[in-house]
Amino acid sequence: MDAQPTKLRIEPLLWILFSAGGVVAAFLIPIHLLILGVAIPLNLLQATEYSSAIGMLKFPLVRLYLFLLCSVPLFHAAHRIRYTLYDGLQIKHLNEVIAAACYGGAVIGTVVAGYILWSFQ
Amino acid sequence: MKSAAATPPYTLNHPRWYRKRVSTYWWLLRWEYLRFVLREISSVFIAIFVVEMLFQIYALSRGPEAYVAFLNFLKNPFVIALNIISFFFVVFHSITWFNLSARAMTIRVGGKKVPGFMISGPNFVAWFVISVAIAWLLLRA
């Protein structure tokens, strides 16, 4: 077991993040997207009032929920995009660059999400 | 038997064997492969949604005018089109995800394997219930 190189030990963690992100995305994203991206712009539903939205965001639980919604699915997407680029376009020689770009992007997104939600007034 | 060090982990070139190069468009050659790649690409639309969500929260933090500007941005026909397409991909992700995760788990009850639809079924039900709950929470405000 000690003979495993470091790179190898990362893969289980990345797969766990991918799976968790997939679960969060599968359960939560469709309804959010339907309301925010389709129903409200097409005037099928009323947009949430600014004051009520701010009111909801006061709850730490809401912020935690939004943080999870906006961070874990990014790792899911990063993992899948990385493998699709690797397999789909057969650009194996850029393997490290692709992996860094994908997971790096997910990390950046997570940090941005955390920052916005943490520093909310 | 050759030692592991002497045998490379792939098939060496043999001048009289024919080896076909895998086309860059391998995923277009069969419908099953195309469906697989579409399933994987659904993750791009998941990422797009997350970015939209972050923009919404950021707009809320900037004040009521920023929020209204964001809502108007969402009314842009190109954005609506993108979001409708995203919605189909995101739903495609959910459906394929619940089916896949049922196959990835072996649950045995009394020695017999639980069939896949009994694992994915409850997932679909939970998906519906959670979606309704979220919609209610978001829209009653």
Add this chain to the structure above:
Amino acid sequence: MADTIKLEVSRYSPETDAAPHFQSFEVPYRKDWVVLDALNYIKDKQDGSLTYRWSCRMGICGSCGMLVNGEPKLTCATFLADYAPAPVRVEPLRNFPVIRDLVIAMNDFMRKLQKMKPWLIRKEEKPVSEGEYLQSPAQLEAFKQYSMCINCMLCYAACPVYGLDPLFSGPAAIALAQRYNLDSRDQGAKDRFPVLSQHDSIWGCTFVGECTRVCPKHVDPAGAIQQYKLTAALDWVKSVVMPWGGK
């Protein structure tokens, strides 16, 4: 109903050809004939140089795997009636080097099977005098499905990852490893772990699922791989949360 059907068979002669080409044959159309019957007819009556593998002609030896209209199939189990009246295209298995006509080189596949240590590993062998290893029906059920593999390589022909990455262990090899990992008589899961938890093994698999779809014995290698990913991931979590855990 026509009484003949056209077969378009891939031919490759390394002595004379640079690449495979198709040759058409008209064979009698019998409702109960399979593609293998048609190939045998061609070899008997029309072109004795046609080269292909077959043996049991009943779907248990795994020799006669080929692509029929682009789909990996056992030719002894693929009826002409399902394709008539259109021509039937027969090609060697995808993702393998072609030696001649419909025969592919399986050295890579055999080596990958061996890599998985496909035998019962015990810390201590029980002497024969102590009797058999006892196994309940439930314990047999745990791995029985994965023991049904006939090494026909249809899953390797279906797997796009194997085509793209020559280092990928492949569905049958990993399912075989799981067959032993889940066997109650085996104590070698830790020995197989370093071979399995690699980027060119389970982590290279993106769960396309084609392998399970084409498997003639319903082994479900895709399921085996995903289950092992879960096992490996939980193992990783345990090693992080409880690093002092013994072997």
